[in-house]
Amino acid sequence: MATKKNEQIKGRTDGLVAENRRSRREYSVEDTLEAGIMLVGSEVKSLREGRANIAESYASVEQGELWLINAEIQTYGGANRFNHEPRRKRKLLVSRRELSKLSQEVERAGRTIVPLKLYFNDKGRAKLLIGVATGRKAHDKREHEAKRDWARDKARIMKAG
Known part of the structure; x- marks a missing residue:
């Protein structure tokens, strides 16, 4: 049975399939861009079930084309040999x-293209949000976490006080 465009993906209503949360911690994202992704039919079916992982993937420009490397879209059970x-x-x-x-x-120097989110847009097409990012050093990561924690604590204090 075919899935409908407005059908939920793994309990989600926003169409989000996979998110790379680690990229926001590991990299300082400077610019984002929405890119389409070429998929075969069984990959689309698997994405509709929410079976993807982009945590360890990256994008690379090779021979004048942009490629997503090391992203995992698990196999679809109904596709058999295809x-x-x-x-x-x-x-x-x-x-x-x-x-x-x-x-x-x-x-x-130091820039890379990292995938941030994999989702279906309003038209039902698979899209990948990619970001141009610079790698963070260990002390930058700690500083970023400290600022985030302080902002969270400050909000709690203001709400309670």
């Missing part, structure tokens, strides 16, 4: 102008 490879390279769809901008950003 199933896909879970960790294959997947082509990301961006405009030529966006691709040239991304490749220039990556050529700068």
